[in-house]
Amino acid sequence: MSDAETSSAPALEVRGLVAGFQTERGLLRAVDDLSFSLPRGGTLGLVGESGSGKSVTSLCVMGLLPEPHGRILAGSIRLQGRELVGLPEREWQRLRGAQVAMIFQEPMTSLNPVYSVGAQIGEAVRLHRKVSRRDARARAVELLKLVGIPDPAERVDAYPHQLSGGMRQRVMIAMALSCEPSVLIADEPTTALDVTIQAQILELLRSLQQQLSMSVLLITHDLGVVAHHVARVVVMYAGRLVEEAPVAELFARPLHPYTRGLLRSIPPVGSSRLGEARPRRLPTIEGLVPSLLDLPGGCRFAPRCELREPRCEAEEPVYREIAPGRQVRCHRAEEALS
DSSP, rough: OOHHHHSSSSSSEEEEEEEEEEEEEEEEEEEEEEEEEETTTTTEEEETTTTSSHHHHHHHOOOOOOOTTEEEEEEEEEEEEEETOOHHHHHHHHHHHTTTTEEOOOOHHHOTTTHHHHHHHHHHHHSSOOHHHHHHHHHHHHHHHHHSSSSSHHTTTTOOOSOHHHHHHHHHHHHHHOOOOOOEEEEEEETTTHHHHHHHHHHHHHHHHHTTTEEEEEEESSSHHHHHHHHEEEEEEEEEEEEEEEEHHHHHSSSHHHHHHHTTSOOOOOOOOOTOOSOOOOOOOOOOOOOOTTTOOSTTTTTOOOOOOOHHHOOOOEEEETTEEEEHHHHHHHHHHO
C-alpha cells in the first residue's frame, strides 16, 4: 500500500473477521463474519449483551487472543492500512500501546497491586520510548494531571488500593494514553462505577480524544452510554452484526428487533422520582443469548423475537443495506422503515 493510500485509510478497518476457541465440544465461533470501519479521529460504538462477541473483537484487534485455543480463523484487521492478522508477536509488542491501546473493564484486576500507579505508567512509557526513569516519572505526573487526578505529584506514588474506583479508571486511561496512540479501545470503561463517575469518565474520554486527535472504539452493553459519545453504532448479537447506523438515526428509528429491545430497556429520565410508590418496571428482552456451541437454526435472535415467523426459524437473514448508511440483518426490517 502506498503512502497516499495509507494516509487516506480508516484508522481501523475490520473485514470478515471470524475468531473462535477450540473447546472439548468443538469450535466456538465467538466472532462470526464481523466488519466495521473506524474513521480517523472518529468514534464508533460496539454494543451488545454479554456473550455477543464484543470483548473477543477487542482482543483480536489488540493481538491478545489467548493461544493456542483462541485464534483468528479468517478475515482482515487493518490499522491505518497495515494488516495486523498474522503479525509476529515482536511486531505486536511494538504496536500495542504505541499505535493502538486499550482501557480494560476492571482496573483493580488490571493494575498491579504491589507497584505504585506512577511506576506502572512509567513502565508503559519506557516500553516504547527511550527515556530515563526520572523522565518516565515526570511523564506519569503529566498524564495523571491530564486525566484530572488532583495532586498528581503526590498521587503518582499511590498504590491502586489507595485510590477510588473513578481514580483507578483514570489511571488506566493515563496508561493507555502514555504514548499517544492513534486508536483507543475502551472496553466497558465505566463498569462498576456510579452514574456520576460514569459521566465524568465518558466526558474525559471525549475531551482527550479531541485534544489528541484519537480514534475511539467504545465497547459497551448499554446503548445509553453511547448516546452522546459516538458518531456511529454497531450492534452485535451472538457473534454477528445485526445492525449499524449513525447514532441519531439508530435512536430515532431502530430497524432490528434486538436493537429496539435494547433501547426499550434504557431507564427514562426521571423514572425513579422521589415519592413514587412503585418504580415502573422496565421492559426486558425475554430469554438469553444462545450458546455459541448450540445456535438455533435460521435467525439467531428468533427464539427471543416478538416478530418471528416461520421463515425466521428456517432461514438466516442476510446482512444488507436497506437505506443509505443503514445495514441490518432481519427479514422484516423494511417494516420498520414504513
